[in-house]
Amino acid sequence: MTTTTAGPSGTAGTAGPSGTAGTTGTAGTTGARIAAAEAHSAHNYHPLPVVVATAEGAWMTDVEGRRYLDMLAGYSALNFGHANPRLIAAAKAQLDRVTLTSRAFHHDRFADFCTRLAELCGMEMVLPMNTGAEAVETAVKTARKWGYRVKGVPDGRAKIVVAAGNFHGRTTTIVSFSTDPEARADFGPYTPGFVTVPYGDLAALEAAVDDETVAVLLEPIQGEAGVLVPPPGYLAGVRRVTAERGALFIADEIQSGLGRTGRTFACEHEDVVPDMYVLGKALGGGVVPVSAVVSSRDVLGVYRPGEHGSTFGGNPLACAVGLEVLAMLRTGEYQERAAELGDHLHRELSLLTGSGKVTEVRGRGLWAGVDIDPAVGTGREISERLMALGVLAKDTHGSTIRLAPPLTISEADLDWGLAQLRAVLGV
Numbered sequence: 354m355t356t357t358t359a360g361p362s363g364t365a366g367t368a369g370p371s372g373t374a375g376t377t378g379t380a381g382t383t384g385a386r387i388a389a390a391e392a393h394s395a396h397n398y399h400p401l402p403v404v405v406a407t408a409e410g411a412w413m414t415d416v417e418g419r420r421y422l423d424m425l426a427g428y429s430a431l432n433f434g435h436a437n438p439r440l441i442a443a444a445k446a447q448l449d450r451v452t453l454t455s456r457a458f459h460h461d462r463f464a465d466f467c468t469r470l471a472e473l474c475g476m477e478m479v480l481p482m483n484t485g486a487e488a489v490e491t492a493v494k495t496a497r498k499w500g501y502r503v504k505g506v507p508d509g510r511a512k513i514v515v516a517a518g519n520f521h522g523r524t525t526t527i528v529s530f531s532t533d534p535e536a537r538a539d540f541g542p543y544t545p546g547f548v549t550v551p552y553g554d555l556a557a558l559e560a561a562v563d564d565e566t567v568a569v570l571l572e573p574i575q576g577e578a579g580v581l582v583p584p585p586g587y588l589a590g591v592r593r594v595t596a597e598r599g600a601l602f603i604a605d606e607i608q609s610g611l612g613r614t615g616r617t618f619a620c621e622h623e624d625v626v627p628d629m630y631v632l633g634k635a636l637g638g639g640v641v642p643v644s645a646v647v648s649s650r651d652v653l654g655v656y657r658p659g660e661h662g663s664t665f666g667g668n669p670l671a672c673a674v675g676l677e678v679l680a681m682l683r684t685g686e687y688q689e690r691a692a693e694l695g696d697h698l699h700r701e702l703s704l705l706t707g708s709g710k711v712t713e714v715r716g717r718g719l720w721a722g723v724d725i726d727p728a729v730g731t732g733r734e735i736s737e738r739l740m741a742l743g744v745l746a747k748d749t750h751g752s753t754i755r756l757a758p759p760l761t762i763s764e765a766d767l768d769w770g771l772a773q774l775r776a777v778l779g780v
């Protein structure tokens with residue numbers, strides 16, 4: 354395993370970024386780049402005012418030479434750290450061979466990627482796409498077609514049960530079943546066919562699943578909602594209900610999967626195997642966008658040529674990087690590291706809950722949602738104060754900070770990051 358070597362006391366010579374972090378703010382190069390971006394890009398994000406130029410392991414360096422510890426890891430896309438040597442080598446080797454064929458032709462990395470990914474999931478078939486949202490769309494289409502062709506739901510009646518507070522992406526269909534007004538407002542008319550139940554409430558879910566339900570689509574841990582872990586027994590209960598009623602259990606493990614929680618899949622914490630995994634983010638190692646739906650022959654076998662696809666889905670470069678990701682995950686060492694360091698992270702964070710500044714901490718493995726007393730500041734303000742001390746993290750809703758460092762982070766760097774959080778909270 355490659356762990357970060359440039360720690361807080363590493364070659365930069367100072368703890369974290371240079372001592373000037375936060376004092377120059379958005380002046381100079383940083384300010385100019387941000388102003389240009391604001392002028393010429395849609396304002397669909399509100400990034401922290403830092404302009405990253407390079408990154409390695411768990412550390413990023415901005416255009417002014419300041420160093421920051423990455424405690425977000427591209428929302429789990431960078432589980433293996435920035436510029437992971439194995440992944441970069443795999444990408445470079447493939448760049449010199451062939452990068453794109455489209456699916457009009459076969460290429461020599463495709464079969465291996467699909468076989469290895471199916472093996473990792475303990476399933477039979479793979480449908481590769483690029484982004485997470487595309488994979489969720491694919492899952493929705495697959496479940497509907499399966500519902501009509503296999504389950505026998507009357508045409509046009511298929512229903513998918515989803516959870517309040519979900520985040521599955523940004524397409525028109527996906528925002529149709531979002532409960533977040535910011536994500537949804539002004540984007541109608543909305544796609545019908547979704548029923549929303551409270552997350553973690555098994556009785557409500559059970560009441561919502563009927564003969565026309567083709568699937569239940571859930572995040573095993575809700576990431577964007579604030580790293581919400583459902584009550585014990587919930588996922589196992591969803592598995593039981595869906596099996597009894599002949600509906601598919603679709604686990605969106607785009608953020609929770611591939612090692613983040615200390616297991617390959619978050620569903621494993623309840624010994625649950627869904628009917629379909631939806632994967633993305635870390636599957637491309639933070640190098641290229643790679644996503645996939647993975648399921649049984651019974652389910653993914655419903656497709657015929659022309660019914661679904663993507664020009665870039667399963668391209669040679671994506672498959673080469675994805676194959677290396679899968680080889681790394683097969684060793685189990687990243688999962689183990691996330692479990693061990695995650696225990697450490699949660700032990701340290703639990704000490705903060707007695708401080709009065711932190712009201713709740715949730716999560717599993719190297720993934721935590723930290724609710725900060727709003728009197729201390731908004732999530733945005735806390736993130737900006739952390740940035741000034743050399744830690745990049747991001748708020749979710751309200752005063753919740755999400756911590757999800759690369760799984761390759763060293764314990765010393767993690768401790769240094771936590772020390773900055775304590776400094777910001779004044780505890």
Ligand SMILES: Cc1ncc(COP(=O)(O)O)c(C=O)c1O
Pocket residue numbers: 428484485486487489520521522523572576577605606607608609633634
């Ligand atoms: C659980 C989950 N599903 C889907 C997505 C969408 O992925 P993408 O941004 O690659 O479209 C995300 C992104 O954060 C996610 O966390």
